[in-house]
Amino acid sequence: MCGITGYVGTEDGIPIVQETLRNLEYRGYDSAGVAVNDGDVAVYKQAGQVEDLTVPATSAASCAIGHTRWSTHGEPTDDNAHPHTDCSGRIAVVHNGIIDNYDDLRAELSDRHTFTSDTDTEVVPHLLEEELTPDATLQEAFERVLERLEGSYALAATARGHEGIVGARQDSPLVVGHADGGHFLASDVPAFVEYTRDVTYLEDGDVVHLTDDDVSVFSDGRPVQRDRRTVEWDAQAAEKGGYDHYMLKEIHEQPQALRQALSGRIDELGGDVELDLSLPPEFVESVEEIQIVACGTSYHASLYAKELLERYADVRVTTSIASEYEFSGGRDPWSTLVVAVTQSGETADTLGALRRANAAGARTLAVTNTVGSTVTRETDETVYIRAGPEIGVAATKTFASQVVTLTLLSVWFGRRRGSLDSETAAEVLSGLQRVPGAVQQVLDQDARVRDVAREYADEEAFFFVGRDLGRPVALEGALKLKEISYDHAEGFAAGELKHGPLALVTPETAVIAVLTDGGAPEKTLKAVKEVDSRGASVLGVSSADDAEKYLDTMLSVPEVGVAEPVVANVYLQLFAYHVADLKDRAIDKPRNLAKSVTVE
Numbered sequence: 001m002c003g004i005t006g007y008v009g010t011e012d013g014i015p016i017v018q019e020t021l022r023n024l025e026y027r028g029y030d031s032a033g034v035a036v037n038d039g040d041v042a043v044y045k046q047a048g049q050v051e052d053l054t055v056p057a058t059s060a061a062s063c064a065i066g067h068t069r070w071s072t073h074g075e076p077t078d079d080n081a082h083p084h085t086d087c088s089g090r091i092a093v094v095h096n097g098i099i100d101n102y103d104d105l106r107a108e109l110s111d112r113h114t115f116t117s118d119t120d121t122e123v124v125p126h127l128l129e130e131e132l133t134p135d136a137t138l139q140e141a142f143e144r145v146l147e148r149l150e151g152s153y154a155l156a157a158t159a160r161g162h163e164g165i166v167g168a169r170q171d172s173p174l175v176v177g178h179a180d181g182g183h184f185l186a187s188d189v190p191a192f193v194e195y196t197r198d199v200t201y202l203e204d205g206d207v208v209h210l211t212d213d214d215v216s217v218f219s220d221g222r223p224v225q226r227d228r229r230t231v232e233w234d235a236q237a238a239e240k241g242g243y244d245h246y247m248l249k250e251i252h253e254q255p256q257a258l259r260q261a262l263s264g265r266i267d268e269l270g271g272d273v274e275l276d277l278s279l280p281p282e283f284v285e286s287v288e289e290i291q292i293v294a295c296g297t298s299y300h301a302s303l304y305a306k307e308l309l310e311r312y313a314d315v316r317v318t319t320s321i322a323s324e325y326e327f328s329g330g331r332d333p334w335s336t337l338v339v340a341v342t343q344s345g346e347t348a349d350t351l352g353a354l355r356r357a358n359a360a361g362a363r364t365l366a367v368t369n370t371v372g373s374t375v376t377r378e379t380d381e382t383v384y385i386r387a388g389p390e391i392g393v394a395a396t397k398t399f400a401s402q403v404v405t406l407t408l409l410s411v412w413f414g415r416r417r418g419s420l421d422s423e424t425a426a427e428v429l430s431g432l433q434r435v436p437g438a439v440q441q442v443l444d445q446d447a448r449v450r451d452v453a454r455e456y457a458d459e460e461a462f463f464f465v466g467r468d469l470g471r472p473v474a475l476e477g478a479l480k481l482k483e484i485s486y487d488h489a490e491g492f493a494a495g496e497l498k499h500g501p502l503a504l505v506t507p508e509t510a511v512i513a514v515l516t517d518g519g520a521p522e523k524t525l526k527a528v529k530e531v532d533s534r535g536a537s538v539l540g541v542s543s544a545d546d547a548e549k550y551l552d553t554m555l556s557v558p559e560v561g562v563a564e565p566v567v568a569n570v571y572l573q574l575f576a577y578h579v580a581d582l583k584d585r586a587i588d589k590p591r592n593l594a595k596s597v598t599v600e
């Protein structure tokens with residue numbers, strides 16, 4: 001995730017903002033930059049690490065903003081690094097999020113402004129340049145710019161001849177720190193926690209103006225009071241945004257990650273999706289098979305996508321574990337699209353499968369999280385899942401973002417192949433837009449999931465079952481639990497239990513059932529009854545209230561249609577996390593595993 005920082009006070013701003021950027025390094029980034037305002041504005045930015053950023057050792061500027069960038073629009077280059085400036089260089093802006101309508105704004109501005117980057121952010125300083133007339137305050141001009149923006153953002157700006165920093169928040173976090181002799185602004189408290197623990201969390205729609213001796217917050221143009229709180233973290237927890245582990249932090253980042261995956265891609269009125277793909281229409285209409293290659297969690301996301309692509313795009317879809325593709329892949333390349341699903345974009349098995357497809361002459365597409373990764377250079381097309389960096393070895397938020405992005409891809413294909421009407425597409429898309437909120441509802445149950453984990457932690461083995469779209473989630477739930485708790489966990493299609501695995505079910509084992517819409521809950525319940533009569537404890541993640549009577553424990557899933565199993569999966573992530581934490585496992589770095597598996 002990008003990180004924003006800002007400082008205005010009585011000290012030299014450069015070393016302070018550099019320090020705050022170092023404190024945000026845990027979020028992951030590929031470029032960094034600083035702008036200082038000592039009456040005039042100067043910008044220092046480049047691709048690479050904060051420690052490599054070339055800035056003056058000292059300055060007379062007691063006002064500075066900073067940024068760590070995780071690329072979503074444009075490669076990680078010096079030009080694309082933040083802060084971005086207007087044509088005259090008197091305004092500097094840093095941004096976290098995505099400006100959905102940047103294409104339109106850029107087209108409108110480009111005849112009178114010179115753009116120097118490929119980013120969506122750069123429209124903001126140019127808009128501000130137009131609004132910051134001699135009789136306007138920075139805050140007034142900034143508020144007029146915000147009226148033009150669609151999308152998600154945390155923004156901070158400073159300008160020559162204007163005091164302090166202005167900031168705004170919409171669907172992307174921004175927090176103010178109140179210190180002796182100055183104020184801070186940041187995406188996350190750890191940026192400035194060594195200077196102050198006295199904070200104000202801004203709300204969506206808030207605009208803030210910070211000077212060295214004042215913080216004013218506005219909503220709809222009127223001053224508002226926001227509560228001040230004291231954070232109680234130690235330095236180690238601060239590195240992880242206040243969470244004990246990156247995995248837990250990343251589980252909790254899912255609502256924001258999902259909003260980013262959806263941002264600017266949905267035309268709900270038209271029942272359509274915009275993915276910036278240039279696949280020729282005649283190929284899209286005539287393609288006979290989509291072959292998906294992936295590993296681990298990405299493979300489970302692919303199994304989910306297969307069901308939706310077949311349903312919406314009326315096309316044959318095969319999913320291959322990438323390391324197995326060498327034995328079967330590469331057939332009928334002229335009528336096949338090969339889709340490589342990989343969070344890192346660097347997984348050797350997935351790249352190997354892709355190279356086989358390329359060698360056979362197939363058209364290829366990458367679905368990845370990582371701008372500039374190897375997979376993006378070796379495929380014809382790329383769709384980003386925009387989840388932000390994932391540091392915990394266990395993939396969590398990227399699974400949800402992969403499924404949501406692949407659902408968008410399914411609708412995109414369906415609309416272009418004429419197999420999905422606009423009303424049905426609009427219904428699917430409206431369900432997808434409710435997913436971030438539904439995931440938040442599940443996250444709000446974190447304490448209850450810990451209690452449930454405590455009840456189940458000592459079971460001898462765990463069997464996860466689901467059907468239809470619930471099956472990939474059952475497989476993923478089992479993978480998550482086994483890799484971080486080291487417990488024996490297996491996932492099955494619920495209908496398969498009676499064909500063998502049922503022999504393993506005893507009163508000392510637990511069964512976890514995915515009983516949501518999209519997951520044929522009434523059929524999965526049959527398996528639940530089979531295991532119940534063998535004495536196993538059954539935990540259900542369910543959106544059907546009437547399932548409760550068959551379960552020992554039920555965790556309720558909000559109703560969001562075909563994406564419900566993805567929401568249910570958040571319970572399974574939390575369950576795995578808490579079971580592992582109760583056993584004191586090395587959650588972020590489980591034994592024998594690596595985040596990016598670059599060997600075959």
Ligand code: M6R
Nearest residue numbers: 296297298342343344347394395
């Ligand atoms: O980066 P990728 O998505 O290609 O990685 C594939 C697997 O190694 C990965 O999904 C792995 O299974 C997860 N980290 C497990 O949580």
